[in-house]
Amino acid sequence: MHIDGHCHCGAIAYEAEIDPDKVGICHCTDCQHLTGSAYRVTVSVPKADFRITAGAPKTYTKTGDNGRTRYQMFCGACGSPIYTTGIGEDAGEVGIRWGNITQRRALAPNHQIWCSSAANWFGERDALPGRERD
């Protein structure tokens, strides 16, 4: 599936060929800190199938709880997370952040990781009163 996306301000843009079954939720504490939210949704894609088409993301390097070095790529102007990649065997894979993908409504997660640090209310969202807008 062909996708494209851009950060909130539009300085960074990209496109990719993705497998819609490679969409996952991460509940790790790094994702909570880096998003300011309860969890992160990411689409994994081989690096060869991902291409930046505008701008140059900034890099924040972090060693995860599993000991792996992660490069967190983000827009230096608006702060939007763009993608992640790593070193060694992780360098061949890119994790595209769901929220900036134009076609994101067609991409539903089918697995989740780091459930040990998930917000204790995760999964109860459907029981909350909801409104279509704010």
Ligand SMILES: [Zn+2]
């Ligand atoms: Zn931006």
Ligand SMILES: [Zn+2]
């Ligand atoms: Zn995570």
